[in-house]
Amino acid sequence: MGTSDDATWVAAARDGDRTAFGWLYERYARMVHGVLLAKVPVGDVDDLVQDVFIRALRRLSTLRETASFGAWLATIARNVAHDYRRGLVPEEPLPDDASDQEIQCRTSGGDQDCPSAAILEAVMSLSETYRETLILRLVEGMTGPEIAARTGMTHGSVRVNLHRGMEQLRAKLNAGPSRVRPEQEKS
Amino acid sequence: MDTGDNRTENRPPIESNDYLWDRSGEPDPEIQHLEALLERFRHDSPTPAFPEIVPERQWAFFPWRRRLFPALATAAVGIAAIVAVTLLVYRTKPTPSTLAGWNVSGVRGTLRIGQKTIGGKEGTSRLVIGQMLETDSQSRASLQADDTGKIEVDPGTRLRLLSMGSGLKRIALDRGTIHTYIWAPPGQFVVDTPSAVTVDLGCAYTLQVDDSGAGMVRTSLGWVGFKLNGHESFIPAGAACATRPKVGPGTPYFEDASAEFRSALARFDFEDTASRQRARDVVIVLSETRKRDALTLWHLLTRVDDQQRVLVYDRLSQLVPPPAAATKEEILRLDQPMLDLWWNELGFDDISVWRHWERSWAGTATPVREK
Numbered sequence: 001m002g003t004s005d006d007a008t009w010v011a012a013a014r015d016g017d018r019t020a021f022g023w024l025y026e027r028y029a030r031m032v033h034g035v036l037l038a039k040v041p042v043g044d045v046d047d048l049v050q051d052v053f054i055r056a057l058r059r060l061s062t063l064r065e066t067a068s069f070g071a072w073l074a075t076i077a078r079n080v081a082h083d084y085r086r087g088l089v090p091e092e093p094l095p096d097d098a099s100d101q102e103i104q105c106r107t108s109g110g111d112q113d114c115p116s117a118a119i120l121e122a123v124m125s126l127s128e129t130y131r132e133t134l135i136l137r138l139v140e141g142m143t144g145p146e147i148a149a150r151t152g153m154t155h156g157s158v159r160v161n162l163h164r165g166m167e168q169l170r171a172k173l174n175a176g177p178s179r180v181r182p183e184q185e186k187s
Numbered sequence: 188m189d190t191g192d193n194r195t196e197n198r199p200p201i202e203s204n205d206y207l208w209d210r211s212g213e214p215d216p217e218i219q220h221l222e223a224l225l226e227r228f229r230h231d232s233p234t235p236a237f238p239e240i241v242p243e244r245q246w247a248f249f250p251w252r253r254r255l256f257p258a259l260a261t262a263a264v265g266i267a268a269i270v271a272v273t274l275l276v277y278r279t280k281p282t283p284s285t286l287a288g289w290n291v292s293g294v295r296g297t298l299r300i301g302q303k304t305i306g307g308k309e310g311t312s313r314l315v316i317g318q319m320l321e322t323d324s325q326s327r328a329s330l331q332a333d334d335t336g337k338i339e340v341d342p343g344t345r346l347r348l349l350s351m352g353s354g355l356k357r358i359a360l361d362r363g364t365i366h367t368y369i370w371a372p373p374g375q376f377v378v379d380t381p382s383a384v385t386v387d388l389g390c391a392y393t394l395q396v397d398d399s400g401a402g403m404v405r406t407s408l409g410w411v412g413f414k415l416n417g418h419e420s421f422i423p424a425g426a427a428c429a430t431r432p433k434v435g436p437g438t439p440y441f442e443d444a445s446a447e448f449r450s451a452l453a454r455f456d457f458e459d460t461a462s463r464q465r466a467r468d469v470v471i472v473l474s475e476t477r478k479r480d481a482l483t484l485w486h487l488l489t490r491v492d493d494q495q496r497v498l499v500y501d502r503l504s505q506l507v508p509p510p511a512a513a514t515k516e517e518i519l520r521l522d523q524p525m526l527d528l529w530w531n532e533l534g535f536d537d538i539s540v541w542r543h544w545e546r547s548w549a550g551t552a553t554p555v556r557e558k
Contacts (some may be wrong), residue, residue: 006544020239021237022234022237025234025235025237026234029230029232029234030229030230032230033229033230034230037228042228046230046232049230049232050235050466053235054237057237059333062333062334063322063333064370065371071370072370072387075336075369075370076370078368078408079368080336081247082368085274099465101218113390115224116224116225116227116228119221119224119225120225120228123225127425128407128408129407129408129424129425136224137207137228138218138221138225139225139226139228140229140230141222141229142227143208143210144207144208144209145208145209152389152411153389154536154537156531156534156535156536156537157409157535159208159534159538160534160535162207162208166207166218169221170217171227
């Protein structure tokens with residue numbers, strides 16, 4: 001399914017078809033989740049995903065290039081993350097059932113008991129461009145062509161981001177957990 | 188020097204059988220391991236119940252009310268008729284909120300739109316075509332147009348909205364700093380500065396202009412085109428490019444390049460030095476070049492003299508082999524289609540997007556001066 005399908009579903013959603021909007025959510029939620037995860041703490045991402053889709057829903061009538069829905073939605077997600085970081089999106093307290101282990105893992109860095117958290121931290125230390133694309137690939141499980149189709153990026157950009165990002169990630173992981181720190185890229 | 192025999196050296200695999208790209212070919216155990224560990228952070232929430240979507244046309248008159256309240260409907264029709272007649276007779280000018288433009292919100296401090304002073308407590312304002320927005324040394328604001336993007340305006344900035352058509356949205360940045368996040372199709376959002384025209388090619392970027400008219404663009408996502416009178420630069424994510432009045436765009440570079448590289452490039456671009464010094468600066472740039480600095484070398488090809496062009500060609504060939512379709516002679520005589528093919532080999536975005544913009548908007552690459 002391609003952008004022409006998106007245009008059809010976007011048109012239906014504009015006409016009030018909630019099933020169509022649900023289809024768009026199913027198709028794009030992973031992309032939005034990944035874009036947000038590259039920029040905000042993992043515990044807040046799910047709430048912000050909904051915020052992104054609510055904003056999109058409200059503004060859907062203003063989208064002229066319906067075939068560009070993915071790129072438009074990705075930009076809304078980046079804006080929501082940007083607003084979050086500027087403090088415009090109020091932070092809500094974590095729910096009671098939030099996993100203590102997950103929170104510890106999120107903050108423990110190179111803790112050997114939480115290798116996934118340490119790897120996510122290493123990914124988060126990469127430059128923003130590589131971070132977003134790698135998260136879409138490694139966390140959300142999307143392929144390069146899927147990332148390009150959902151975000152509106154070109155295949156070339158996605159491919160370069162994946163390979164350069166992976167090179168940097170390998171370097172950080174090979175340097176050992178204690179040295180997983182943000183650092184300048186060197187080719 | 189190597190002139191391009193080893194065409195795949197230091198380049199990401201671009202054919203099939205690339206597990207990282209599309210999971211084709213031999214699985215990479217390291218990537219599989221990372222996928223397995225990171226999968227726990229993946230999106231797995233069910234589709235929520237979204238609020239009802241009300242299409243705009245349903246906001247027209249509600250027919251059931253007319254049936255239930257005929258008097259009310261009659262009165263409303265009468266009022267509408269009076270308003271229509273009034274509009275026809277007096278040809279009232281449209282209010283700013285109905286004109287094409289950008290919504291101005293998030294105002295901190297006090298700024299000026301046209302002749303009006305705006306404070307943070309006044310909610311959303313509107314910047315319409317022909318108006319100027321000016322922040323003082325303390326104030327800032329956000330501009331947003333739903334079909335175009337968002338612009339954060341820093342203190343000490345003056346900009347003007349020049350056009351807001353369906354195909355081209357254009358502002359002029361006279362001075363100050365803006366941070367743009369554009370979702371309009373590539374090539375539709377253009378910013379004039381005193382020393383170059385900035386063309387969004389699907390990206391987020393920061394653009395600064397100082398009081399002398401000199402500018403600097405830093406791209407954080409996608410890429411940007413910088414152009415003045417045929418002198419063009421392409422700036423992908425992570426790169427920057429300066430401009431100077433009467434000179435135009437300099438050569439783009441990645442900001443993590445060495446200090447020697449950046450200094451030599453700045454002298455080459457903007458200082459009126461003797462040809463021997465310029466040649467020395469090119470040699471310094473070439474000696475400090477890393478693979479990703481192919482960006483800079485590709486631009487230098489068209490900016491150096493014939494003798495230096497051979498050196499630049501050789502170094503660029505080592506970093507990113509030229510396309511099979513291009514000969515060295517074609518590149519050295521600056522055959523544009525061949526240069527474009529080589530650009531596409533660098534791993535940034537496809538240059539055809541830019542060429543399409545040039546064809547569509549030929550003649551717009553001269554900054555619109557303040558009236």
